[in-house]
Amino acid sequence: MERTRLIAAAPVRSASEAWQILSTLLADTLEQSSLVTNGSVATELAPLKGLGTALVAGGHLESKGLVLVDNGLHLTIRVLTADAALDVEENLNPVPGGASATDGWTLYLPSAGPLDNAVKLAAKKSSHLSTNDPPASAPTEKSVRGSHGLIDLDALRGLGN
Amino acid sequence: MDVNDLIKTECKMPDVRYANLWDSIIVDRSIKDRLLRSAALSLRLRAELPFEATALHGLAFLYGPPGTGKTTLARGLAYQLAPLTTRRSARFIEINPHGLMSSEHGQSQRRVTELLTEHVPSMVDDGIPTVVLLDEVESMVVARSQASLAANPADVHRATDAVLTAIDSNASAFPHLIFVATSNFTGAIDEAFLSRADVAIHVPAPDAAGVLAILKATLGAMSVAFPALAQLSRRPELERVANALAGMDGRRVRKTVSEAMLGRIETVIQPGDLTVEDLLSAALRVKQPELVAQAKSGGRNGTN
Numbered sequence: 194m195e196r197t198r199l200i201a202a203a204p205v206r207s208a209s210e211a212w213q214i215l216s217t218l219l220a221d222t223l224e225q226s227s228l229v230t231n232g233s234v235a236t237e238l239a240p241l242k243g244l245g246t247a248l249v250a251g252g253h254l255e256s257k258g259l260v261l262v263d264n265g266l267h268l269t270i271r272v273l274t275a276d277a278a279l280d281v282e283e284n285l286n287p288v289p290g291g292a293s294a295t296d297g298w299t300l301y302l303p304s305a306g307p308l309d310n311a312v313k314l315a316a317k318k319s320s321h322l323s324t325n326d327p328p329a330s331a332p333t334e335k336s337v338r339g340s341h342g343l344i345d346l347d348a349l350r351g352l353g354n
Numbered sequence: 355m356d357v358n359d360l361i362k363t364e365c366k367m368p369d370v371r372y373a374n375l376w377d378s379i380i381v382d383r384s385i386k387d388r389l390l391r392s393a394a395l396s397l398r399l400r401a402e403l404p405f406e407a408t409a410l411h412g413l414a415f416l417y418g419p420p421g422t423g424k425t426t427l428a429r430g431l432a433y434q435l436a437p438l439t440t441r442r443s444a445r446f447i448e449i450n451p452h453g454l455m456s457s458e459h460g461q462s463q464r465r466v467t468e469l470l471t472e473h474v475p476s477m478v479d480d481g482i483p484t485v486v487l488l489d490e491v492e493s494m495v496v497a498r499s500q501a502s503l504a505a506n507p508a509d510v511h512r513a514t515d516a517v518l519t520a521i522d523s524n525a526s527a528f529p530h531l532i533f534v535a536t537s538n539f540t541g542a543i544d545e546a547f548l549s550r551a552d553v554a555i556h557v558p559a560p561d562a563a564g565v566l567a568i569l570k571a572t573l574g575a576m577s578v579a580f581p582a583l584a585q586l587s588r589r590p591e592l593e594r595v596a597n598a599l600a601g602m603d604g605r606r607v608r609k610t611v612s613e614a615m616l617g618r619i620e621t622v623i624q625p626g627d628l629t630v631e632d633l634l635s636a637a638l639r640v641k642q643p644e645l646v647a648q649a650k651s652g653g654r655n656g657t658n
Contacts, residue, residue, distance in 0.1 A: 194471075194475075194523055194526075194527035196472075225479060265527065284468070284472065286472070286476060287476065288476075289471075289472060289475030289476045289479055290475070290479065290527070291479065292479035292480055292481070293479070293481060342397075342398060342401045342402055342440065343397040343398065343401045343439055343440060343441075343483050343529070343530055344394050344397050344398040344401075344438055344439060344440065345438060345439060345440050345442075348437055348438045348439075349394055349398075349438055352390070352391075352438070
């Protein structure tokens with residue numbers, strides 16, 4: 194399911210605070226999964242330290258935003274400024290679907306004009322960061338859809354007619 | 355109202371508080387079989403096939419007169435489902451649909467969307483099969499074709515749209531999620547919602563045999579405190595009481611027992627002294643208003 198989360202930056206909060214909130218939202222969402230270890234998301238986002246704040250301050254996350262894609266997860270996070278920031282209704286709770294995330298999650302970074310080269314260099318430092326175009330939808334929820342299923346057929350047979 | 359406050363209940367099965375709900379409702383066995391099988395089949399098919407193949411929304415709809423046990427069956431479903439799942443566990447969530455509706459412009463839609471596409475999916479993110487009860491669902495999916503112009507129809511449309519959109523998106527994204535909706539007023543429910551129901555099950559008022567079973571079960575349950583009632587529950591004359599009450603809903607049949615007890619001060623003091631005659635008198639008392647209403651209704655029809 195495609196989801197969008199909006200975060201307010203200036204004048205509601207500074208660019209660095211907005212980036213911190215965005216990073217926390219990503220970590221809270223992905224680290225619900227047993228396959229994503231605590232603290233690992235912050236480590237993978239470390240190459241964006243400083244750069245993330247610049248992306249927010251430059252308004253590069255206003256229209257396209259960052260896109261997190263994983264098993265059953267397609268999340269766009271946009272950071273709004275000016276009048277739009279004053280009107281935004283924020284939902285900073287972990288995003289549904291995070292509990293079934295895998296260690297193959299990818300955060301797609303938008304093109305950022307003069308910061309493009311810096312973004313590409315940062316993306317090369319983590320296998321979880323990408324400057325490619327994000328896929329249009331999330332991969333199928335493999336954790337649920339699969340051969341094991343949800344129903345125990347032997348138990349079902351026990352119901353009889 | 356915070357969206358958290360719209361969740362009346364959330365618990366994981368097996369939970370002993372839910373153990374007897376299913377059996378406490380006396381209806382034709384086929385009703386329970388259909389409900390349980392439809393839930394199991396929905397989980398089985400939707401876990402393995404995409405929505406495009408199954409066209410299943412994970413929505414069961416129970417309808418019928420009030421007091422027939424629809425809500426109790428829905429509350430008991432997760433307990434029955436738990437042993438059939440590979441995890442031997444199921445979750446039950448009950449939503450307060452009345453809290454979703456707001457007189458503030460646009461708020462109903464916002465609450466519905468937040469609750470059904472964000473909050474509930476977050477609660478069920480662990481993949482455990484989950485039954486979500488939408489009791490008295492007519493309050494959240496008002497028939498748009500009948501929406502009154504005086505009742506802010508734009509908001510009614512938007513709230514109903516939001517429910518439909520949420521059910522569509524959850525059907526595919528969360529194959530372990532099953533909604534059970536109940537209603538006494540099928541005519542007031544939006545047609546698009548009804549068409550999304552994978553199964554629509556009528557839960558009727560019990561016939562004489564059903565009433566007899568309910569009476570026996572009620573007296574049997576009370577005999578834990580008043581053992582003499584166990585003997586009364588086996589009396590063949592109870593059939594007369596059942597015949598007198600046939601067609602009444604199960605809830606009122608159960609209440610007839612306490613109505614019979616309050617008929618005499620002796621049975622208020624010692625409920626175990628209840629007799630078939632007490633029950634028959636009570637049956638006539640509780641039936642009387644209904645008969646009068648029917649007679650009046652028939653009279654009006656006759657003059658028109």
